[in-house]
Amino acid sequence: KMRGGWVECRGDMDAFAPGLLSIYESLKPSEEHKSKQSQLIDSLAKSVSKEWPNARLHLYGSCASSFGTSHSDVDVCLEIDIGTGSVVELLLRLAEILRTDNFDDVEAITSARVPIVRMLDAGSGFSCDICINNLFAVANTKLLKDYAQIDGRLLQLASIVKHWAKLRAVNETYRGTLSSYAYVLMCISFLQLREPKILPCLQAMEPTYTMVVDDSECAYFDEVHQLHDFGAENKESIAELLWAFFHYWAFQHDYRKDVISIRMGKIISKKEKNWTTRVGNDRHLMCIEDPFETGHDLGRVVDRQTIRIIREEFERAAAILQHSDDPCDTLFQPY
Ligand code: CTP
Numbered sequence: 001k002m003r004g005g006w007v008e009c010r011g012d013m014d015a016f017a018p019g020l021l022s023i024y025e026s027l028k029p030s031e032e033h034k035s036k037q038s039q040l041i042d043s044l045a046k047s048v049s050k051e052w053p054n055a056r057l058h059l060y061g062s063c064a065s066s067f068g069t070s071h072s073d074v075d076v077c078l079e080i081d082i083g084t085g086s087v088v089e090l091l092l093r094l095a096e097i098l099r100t101d102n103f104d105d106v107e108a109i110t111s112a113r114v115p116i117v118r119m120l121d122a123g124s125g126f127s128c129d130i131c132i133n134n135l136f137a138v139a140n141t142k143l144l145k146d147y148a149q150i151d152g153r154l155l156q157l158a159s160i161v162k163h164w165a166k167l168r169a170v171n172e173t174y175r176g177t178l179s180s181y182a183y184v185l186m187c188i189s190f191l192q193l194r195e196p197k198i199l200p201c202l203q204a205m206e207p208t209y210t211m212v213v214d215d216s217e218c219a220y221f222d223e224v225h226q227l228h229d230f231g232a233e234n235k236e237s238i239a240e241l242l243w244a245f246f247h248y249w250a251f252q253h254d255y256r257k258d259v260i261s262i263r264m265g266k267i268i269s270k271k272e273k274n275w276t277t278r279v280g281n282d283r284h285l286m287c288i289e290d291p292f293e294t295g296h297d298l299g300r301v302v303d304r305q306t307i308r309i310i311r312e313e314f315e316r317a318a319a320i321l322q323h324s325d326d327p328c329d330t331l332f333q334p335y
Pocket residue numbers: 060061062063065067068069071072073075136137138140141179180181182298
């Protein structure tokens with residue numbers, strides 16, 4: 001029994017699948033884009049290894065998780081032993097080195113929650129963020145990438161949702177809306193909850209992969225090639241799924257009680273997480289549990305005003321897909 005009553009999608013919904021798939025295809029980064037990206041990373045690795053021969057560079061975020069589009073930035077994590085020094089000192093030194101090596105527009109942003117060096121590669125137009133020892137991000141990137149290999153509809157759904165969120169201005173954490181990462185977690189959770197299921201819960205299976213980060217274990221089943229037909233019994237098209245995704249977040253999710261958890265593969269309660277009252281800046285109005293840093297709520301950026309905006313956008317999207325004659329056009333109209 002679903003909340004908000006049972007609503008079926010329109011009978012001709014599948015007719016919009018080809019249009020949505022062509023949008024998805026057009027978002028995919030080109031081969032040229034990918035090779036420019038790897039050139040940038042190679043030259044970055046060279047600069048870094050001159051100064052810190054024992055440091056390692058990891059790619060994370062959408063350029064590594066396969067959720068990237070031609071608009072995505074390049075996220076890099078430098079794994080390094082900082083000894084008695086500080087992250088900020090290290091970032092300032094890194095910025096200096098990159099400027100000397102002729103990278104463009106290098107800037108150390110040290111006051112952010114996750115301090116980074118940001119640069120813009122003029123040749124390719126990429127923006128590149130470098131953080132230090134953020135290995136949880138490296139681990140969750142691999143988890144996302146592994147989920148993407150199980151059923152192609154995840155990548156399609158998440159790319160389209162991210163694209164929609166950017167155009168509708170609800171993908172701006174500094175303004176109280178959600179990160180791309182949060183939207184991908186919402187898509188994974190949604191596909192875990194379909195009947196029949198489209199995605200399994202990898203963290204509930206016998207672990208075949210373990211990475212230890214800050215004394216905590218990130219473990220899950222990663223032999224995903226064994227699961228390539230997991231979702232085959234479910235025949236829903238991308239059009240039905242996209243509508244059902246927006247419909248769920250507009251009308252069925254219980255914002256007062258529910259937490260989505262890809263770690264558990266189901267909805268859990270705010271009560272059991274102790275996310276019922278505001279703690280500091282965490283309001284917990286829309287709860288999305290991080291799969292490894294389980295104390296993190298990716299919805300913590302959302303406030304009373306932005307939750308209204310986000311929910312109205314979900315309702316708008318669901319209504320357009322349900323009623324419009326040309327939903328693919330209207331849905332992505334810039335806000
Ligand atoms: N990340 C995280 N915790 C957050 C936000 C981000 O661990 N609260 C990590 C995740 O590993 C995520 C990466 O940072 O994959 C990049 O985040 P984000 O830019 O939101 O996602 P992308 O998929 O890179 O989005 P885009 O394509 O818009 O660049």
